[in-house]
Amino acid sequence: MAEITDTPDMDGNISREPLSRAIGDRYLQYALSTIMHRALPDARDGLKPVHRRILFAMRGLRLDPNGAFRKCAKIVGEVMGNYHPHGDQAIYDALARLAQDFNVRYPLVDGQGNFGNVDGDNPAAQRYTEARLAAVAAAMMEGLAENAVDFRPNYDGSEEEPEVLPAAFPNLLANGSSGIAVGMATNIPPHNVGEVIDAALYLIKTPNAGIDKLTEFIPGPDFPTGGTIVEPPAAIREAYATGRGAFRLRSVWQREELGRGQWQIVVTEIPYQVQKSKLIERIAELINSKKLPILADIRDESAEDIRIVLEPKARTVDPATLMEALFRQTDLETRFSLNMNVLIDGRTPQVCSLRDVLRAFLDHRRDVLVRRSRHRMEKIDRRLEVLEGYIVAFLNLDRVIEIIRTEDEPKPVLMAEFELTDVQAEAILNMRLRSLRKLEEMELRKERDDLIAERAELEDLLGSEELQWSRIADQLRETRKEFGAPAKYKGITAAESLADLKRTDGADYPTTARRSGFADAPEAAEVPLEAMIEREPITVVCSQMGWIRAMKGHIALDTEMKFKDGDGPRFIFHAETTDKLVLFGTNGRFYTLAASNLPGGRGMGEPVRLMIDLPNEAEIVALFAHDATRKLLVASTAGDGFVVPEADIVAQTRSGKQALNVRDAKAAVCRPVGGDHVAVVGENRKVLIFPLDELPEMARGKGVRLQKYKDGGLSDAMTFTLAEGLSWKDPAGRTRTETELGDYLGKRAGSGRMAPRGFPRNNKF
Structure with a gap:
C-alpha cells in the first residue's frame, strides 16, 4: 500500500x-x-x-x-x-x-x-x-x-x-x-562570427541548404585560445548534422633553433579550457617520474602571449616523436564534446543540428524585425496625428490664440471648431510660444512628409516576406562588418599569425580573424617505447611461487637472494627497462609484461598473477626478455609442438595470446631455436633426435607429433647443432657432451632410444 x-x-x-x-x-x-x-x-x-x-x-x-x-x-x-x-x-x-x-x-x-x-x-x-x-x-x-x-x-x-x-x-x-x-x-563550442553570418546569409538565400553546404562556410569551431583542429572533415560534418560529436584539438608548436645544432620546442597555443599551470605541472611530473626521458626540462616564458618552452634531452631526439608522446599523455591534445542541446522558443529542450540553430536565430530575427516595424508604425501614427493638429493650428493661428485667451475651457472649443482629436487639442495647448513662427510650419510639413514616406516603406516591409529577409540580410552584413573578419581574411589558418595581419594592413583584428586552424588527422602511430621509458639495466627475478621483481643493474646471476618462506628462485636473467618480458604458461598462452612496470627489488616483489590474467591452475613454463628476431620451439606434454616466430607472440592485453592449443595436455617446453636438429626426451627416458626442418613454423595451433609414447608423455625438448654434439649436466654437476648420436637419430614422431648413461634423472636437458 x-x-x-x-x-x-x-x-x-x-x-x-x-x-x-x-x-x-x-x-x-x-x-x-x-x-x-x-x-x-x-x-x-x-x-x-x-x-x-x-x-x-x-x-x-x-x-x-x-x-x-x-x-x-x-x-x-x-x-x-x-x-x-x-x-x-x-x-x-x-x-x-x-x-x-x-x-x-x-x-x-x-x-x-x-x-x-x-x-x-x-x-x-x-x-x-x-x-x-x-x-x-x-x-x-x-x-x-x-x-x-x-x-x-x-x-x-x-x-x-x-x-x-x-x-x-x-x-x-x-x-x-x-x-x-x-x-x-x-x-x-565557440565559432567565428564571420563564418556563422556567412552561413546564415546563405541559408536566407537557400532555405533548403544541406549540412554539406553549410559546413563550407563553417568548417569547424573557432576557439578563443587557438589550437589546431585535427578532426576529419567527415566527422565534423556528422557532428554538425546530428548535434552530437567531438573535436580533437591540439596545441600549436614549433621548433626553435638555438644555434650549434641545439634546438627547443615552443608551444604558442594550448587547447580551449585547459589551465596552463596544471598543464605544465603534468608535464613536469612526467619528467620527474622519468616516464618521458627524451624531455629534459619545461619552462613557462609566457607574458601576454603563451610561450611554453620544452627542452629535449639530446639534439638527436625527433621533435615529432616527443610531441606525439606529450599529446598522448597530457592535455596538449584534448577532445571537445559537442552536444547542441538548446531550448527552442525558450521552452522545449532539443538536440539540434547546425542548420536548426541557424534557422532558430534567423526566425527570431524576423520576429524582432516585424515587432520593431509595427512599433515604429504606431509611433509614426501618433506623431502624424499630432503634426496634423499643429498644422491646423498654424493655418488658423489667430483664431486659436483668441480661443485660448477668451475661453475658460479652450480644449472642447478647439476640438469642436477645428474637428481636432483629444490628442491634437492637448498638443496645441502644450505648444510653447517660441514655436509660433513661420519656419516651424515648414519644418512640420517636412517632418510629416518624411514620416508618411517612412510609413509607406514599413507597410511594404510588413507586407513582403522577401523584403523582410532582405532587411535581415543587410543587418547581418552590418554585424559582420563590425564584429566579423573582413573578406580578405576569410579562411586563414593558425599558421598565419595575427602579427602578419597587423603588419600588412595596419589594422588590428585580434577578435575577428580565425584563431583555430585545421590539419589532417594524424595516424595513430605507435610511439616507441624507448621514448617513454629511460633505458636502464635491470635483473629480473621470479620465484617458484610466481613473485616477480626487478633489481637495479646487472647483478651476478648466482647472487644469493631472499625469498618468502617456502619459496625459492625460479627465473633470473638480465634485461633493460625498455624490454618487453614474455611469460609462457602451461595453458599454452603467451603473456607480455613491461619491464619498466615491475616492482623494485627492495622487497619480495609482487605476484605476477596480479599483472596478467594467468589462471590459478596454470603454471609458468618460461619467462624471458622478448627478442622479435628469434624463433621459439613450443611443445606440450602430449608430444606435440611447432616453431613460432617470437614477433607473433606479443600480447596487447592482460589475457595474453594463445599459441599452443592444449586440450588434455599441458604446455611443457618453450625454448629459443638455434641449430639444425631437435632433441626430445620423454618421461620414459627415451631420446629422439630429428632434423629441425621437419617441424612446421606457425603462429598458433596444436602442432605436429614430436615423439611417440605408449605411456607417459614428453618431458623436455631443445634444438642444437648436431656437429657440436648434445650437452647436459650429469648427477655430479659436470657438463657432459655426447657427439656420437647416430643411435638416437630418427624420423619425427618416432619412439627413440633409452638415454645414455649419466643423463639427468629429471629428464631435462
Whole structure:
C-alpha cells in the first residue's frame, strides 16, 4: 500500500496524496526549473537566464560600451536584488566569465581589473573589479525599447525583464555554451562570427541548404585560445548534422633553433579550457617520474602571449616523436564534446543540428524585425496625428490664440471648431510660444512628409516576406562588418599569425580573424617505447611461487637472494627497462609484461598473477626478455609442438595470446631455436633426435607429433647443432657432451632410444 503524505497548499489547506506522487511532482518541477531557467541556453539569443539578467541590469545602470565602468559589486547587487534571487558568488562568476577573453570568443562584458587568467587563477573579489557592457552586448540588446521581445514580471513582480534578447549578434554559435541540467546537458563550442553570418546569409538565400553546404562556410569551431583542429572533415560534418560529436584539438608548436645544432620546442597555443599551470605541472611530473626521458626540462616564458618552452634531452631526439608522446599523455591534445542541446522558443529542450540553430536565430530575427516595424508604425501614427493638429493650428493661428485667451475651457472649443482629436487639442495647448513662427510650419510639413514616406516603406516591409529577409540580410552584413573578419581574411589558418595581419594592413583584428586552424588527422602511430621509458639495466627475478621483481643493474646471476618462506628462485636473467618480458604458461598462452612496470627489488616483489590474467591452475613454463628476431620451439606434454616466430607472440592485453592449443595436455617446453636438429626426451627416458626442418613454423595451433609414447608423455625438448654434439649436466654437476648420436637419430614422431648413461634423472636437458 502506498504511503500517504499530507501536503499543505499556498493557503495552508492540507490535501492527502501518495508519497511517490508528491515526490515525483516536486522533482519534476525542480527538473523543469533547472532545464528551462538555469542550465540550457535559448537557441534565439544563446543566453541562459543569469547571463541575460546580468546584461539587462547593466543596461539599466547605463553601463554603455563608451560609458564609465562601475564596480562589479554594484552590478551583482542590482542583478540579485531585482532579477536573479540566487547567490552573489554565482552571479559574479557568471559575470566574470563573460569578460574573460580566453573563455568567451566575443566577450559580452568589458572588464577592468583582475578577471582571472588562462593559468586558472580566480578573478579578484567583486569589490575590486569594474565592468561595463561590450559592443557585442549592446548589439544583443538593440531594440529592447521598441517592443522587439516580450517582457515578463521578475521574481517578486516589482520589475519586468525580457524573456529573450533581440540578439542582432548570433551569440549561441559565436560564443558557445555549456551546462548540466537534470537528465540532460549541453556543450557548444565557440565559432567565428564571420563564418556563422556567412552561413546564415546563405541559408536566407537557400532555405533548403544541406549540412554539406553549410559546413563550407563553417568548417569547424573557432576557439578563443587557438589550437589546431585535427578532426576529419567527415566527422565534423556528422557532428554538425546530428548535434552530437567531438573535436580533437591540439596545441600549436614549433621548433626553435638555438644555434650549434641545439634546438627547443615552443608551444604558442594550448587547447580551449585547459589551465596552463596544471598543464605544465603534468608535464613536469612526467619528467620527474622519468616516464618521458627524451624531455629534459619545461619552462613557462609566457607574458601576454603563451610561450611554453620544452627542452629535449639530446639534439638527436625527433621533435615529432616527443610531441606525439606529450599529446598522448597530457592535455596538449584534448577532445571537445559537442552536444547542441538548446531550448527552442525558450521552452522545449532539443538536440539540434547546425542548420536548426541557424534557422532558430534567423526566425527570431524576423520576429524582432516585424515587432520593431509595427512599433515604429504606431509611433509614426501618433506623431502624424499630432503634426496634423499643429498644422491646423498654424493655418488658423489667430483664431486659436483668441480661443485660448477668451475661453475658460479652450480644449472642447478647439476640438469642436477645428474637428481636432483629444490628442491634437492637448498638443496645441502644450505648444510653447517660441514655436509660433513661420519656419516651424515648414519644418512640420517636412517632418510629416518624411514620416508618411517612412510609413509607406514599413507597410511594404510588413507586407513582403522577401523584403523582410532582405532587411535581415543587410543587418547581418552590418554585424559582420563590425564584429566579423573582413573578406580578405576569410579562411586563414593558425599558421598565419595575427602579427602578419597587423603588419600588412595596419589594422588590428585580434577578435575577428580565425584563431583555430585545421590539419589532417594524424595516424595513430605507435610511439616507441624507448621514448617513454629511460633505458636502464635491470635483473629480473621470479620465484617458484610466481613473485616477480626487478633489481637495479646487472647483478651476478648466482647472487644469493631472499625469498618468502617456502619459496625459492625460479627465473633470473638480465634485461633493460625498455624490454618487453614474455611469460609462457602451461595453458599454452603467451603473456607480455613491461619491464619498466615491475616492482623494485627492495622487497619480495609482487605476484605476477596480479599483472596478467594467468589462471590459478596454470603454471609458468618460461619467462624471458622478448627478442622479435628469434624463433621459439613450443611443445606440450602430449608430444606435440611447432616453431613460432617470437614477433607473433606479443600480447596487447592482460589475457595474453594463445599459441599452443592444449586440450588434455599441458604446455611443457618453450625454448629459443638455434641449430639444425631437435632433441626430445620423454618421461620414459627415451631420446629422439630429428632434423629441425621437419617441424612446421606457425603462429598458433596444436602442432605436429614430436615423439611417440605408449605411456607417459614428453618431458623436455631443445634444438642444437648436431656437429657440436648434445650437452647436459650429469648427477655430479659436470657438463657432459655426447657427439656420437647416430643411435638416437630418427624420423619425427618416432619412439627413440633409452638415454645414455649419466643423463639427468629429471629428464631435462
